[in-house]
Amino acid sequence: MINYYFDNTNELKPFTHQLDANNDTLPPDNALRIAPEFRDGYWPCEQNGAWILIEDNRNKTVYNIETKEAEKIDYLGKIRDGFTLLKPFEFCTWNGEKWILDEDAKNEHLIKNNQNLKNSLINEASEKIALLQDIIDLDMQETDEEQQLKQRKKYRILLTRVDASDINAVFPAKPE
CATH class of the missing domain: 1.10.287 (Helix Hairpins)
Structure with missing residues (x-):
């Protein structure tokens, strides 16, 4: 048996690691015995005793649509409002969907x-x-x-x- 651990201090409870478990014990409060599914662009997180997949953009560069400043994403979940993966260019402005020439x-x-x-x-x-x-x-x-x-x-x-x-x-x- 294997315990699949999650971070229960994080709001999304993301998977952190796995360890061998004893057959005659219950998993601790921060683990499930069900193996999480892994898929590109998503990270498994615990929710109500099951694994769900949450969008994972960590380490991607996003751009502030107001200041055009670049930032590395360090969180799980969708890209926050006010940011885009689309890289700005010189003399551009955000039109709500993409950068356009100003x-x-x-x-x-x-x-x-x-x-x-x-x-x-x-x-x-x-x-x-x-x-x-x-x-x-x-x-x-x-x-x-x-x-x-x-x-x-x-x-x-x-x-x-x-x-x-x-x-x-x-x-x-x-x-x-």
């Missing part, structure tokens, strides 16, 4: 990146223009630095005209 968040991100790129390129152009202007003002120029200055100034003007709020903004090519 066009507004994506566009907002693109516009912010466009503005940052525009500012960065204008600053870079201004630094090069200032250096070239100093070279010319101090009459220290070498070949074609006056032409470079004109190209950089034209480039900076074209940059200021870029509409960074357009998600498909096109930036002018940098002068050589």
